[in-house]
Amino acid sequence: MLPQNSDPGQALTRTLVKQVLELIQTGELPLGSRLPPERELAQQLNVSRSSLRQAFKSLETMGVISSRVGVGNFVRSDMAASNLLVEPMEFAIRMNNISRAKLYEMRQILEVQVVGLTAARASEESIASIAAEVESMKANRANPRAMADSDYRFHVAIIRACGNEIFELIYEPVSKLLWEDLRERMHLFDPKQIIELHEFICNAIQERNADVAMDVMKRHLEIGYQAFFGAQSEKWKSGQERSNIRLRPEQITRKS
Numbered sequence: 601m602l603p604q605n606s607d608p609g610q611a612l613t614r615t616l617v618k619q620v621l622e623l624i625q626t627g628e629l630p631l632g633s634r635l636p637p638e639r640e641l642a643q644q645l646n647v648s649r650s651s652l653r654q655a656f657k658s659l660e661t662m663g664v665i666s667s668r669v670g671v672g673n674f675v676r677s678d679m680a681a682s683n684l685l686v687e688p689m690e691f692a693i694r695m696n697n698i699s700r701a702k703l704y705e706m707r708q709i710l711e712v713q714v715v716g717l718t719a720a721r722a723s724e725e726s727i728a729s730i731a732a733e734v735e736s737m738k739a740n741r742a743n744p745r746a747m748a749d750s751d752y753r754f755h756v757a758i759i760r761a762c763g764n765e766i767f768e769l770i771y772e773p774v775s776k777l778l779w780e781d782l783r784e785r786m787h788l789f790d791p792k793q794i795i796e797l798h799e800f801i802c803n804a805i806q807e808r809n810a811d812v813a814m815d816v817m818k819r820h821l822e823i824g825y826q827a828f829f830g831a832q833s834e835k836w837k838s839g840q841e842r843s844n845i846r847l848r849p850e851q852i853t854r855k856s
Contacts, residue, residue, distance in 0.1 A: 614695050616655035632677030662691055690773035701829055703774050708821045715817045716810040717762040726761035727806055734802050737795050744786035752779045788827045
């Protein structure tokens with residue numbers, strides 16, 4: 601179970617945000633519709649108007665509602681359906697103070713499995729998009745921030761190519777928070793090694809070799825964990841030792 605924030609004010613905000621999202625999800629508040637007047641909605645939800653205003657601020661930050669001065673609050677008509685999952689998940693992660701280490705652990709499990717699906721299912725067009733980001737990383741190897749952006753797009757392209765949209769919905773809020781740090785820490789990585797690992801992953805996908813793609817992704821993420829958090833345990837020291845093993849190009853062979 602996720603740790604709960606002890607601040608009662610934040611707990612109430614979280615509850616109110618959830619209640620408003622439920623009204624949107626059930627259709628009681630359609631996209632583009634105006635929310636009930638503040639006083640009326642506060643009475644309906646049995647909360648103070650100041651508490652409701654704080655929830656409105658959070659919903660606006662999440663991209664769920666927009667506020668028009670002198671007119672009222674509206675459910676955004678241009679809001680993608682995915683916002684109803686992605687934005688609240690990001691909000692919940694921040695509100696519950698979930699650590700970067702826990703987010704990274706989730707990323708390790710998800711990405712290793714998904715890259716195997718991508719190797720088996722990706723279209724040629726999707727594979728070309730993945731390969732294009734490897735080339736972008738090479739072009740930006742002297743610019744850590746630009747290389748981090750290419751790195752992010754590479755991983756998103758793999759998630760999108762797996763043929764299951766739910767993984768993208770889960771991955772987006774987690775990856776967004778982690779990449780906020782990655783852009784600042786990309787200089788800690790060896791560009792040659794990182795590009796090489798991404799090339800191996802891309803090659804394995806192109807060769808439809810799910811086993812190799814999963815193995816290299818696992819090693820890549822272990823190296824990333826070390827750069828983010830250091831050798832915090834014998835488990836991760838062992839992982840780092842495994843990550844130093846280099847794959848040779850001939851190890852990636854087309855499955856018959």
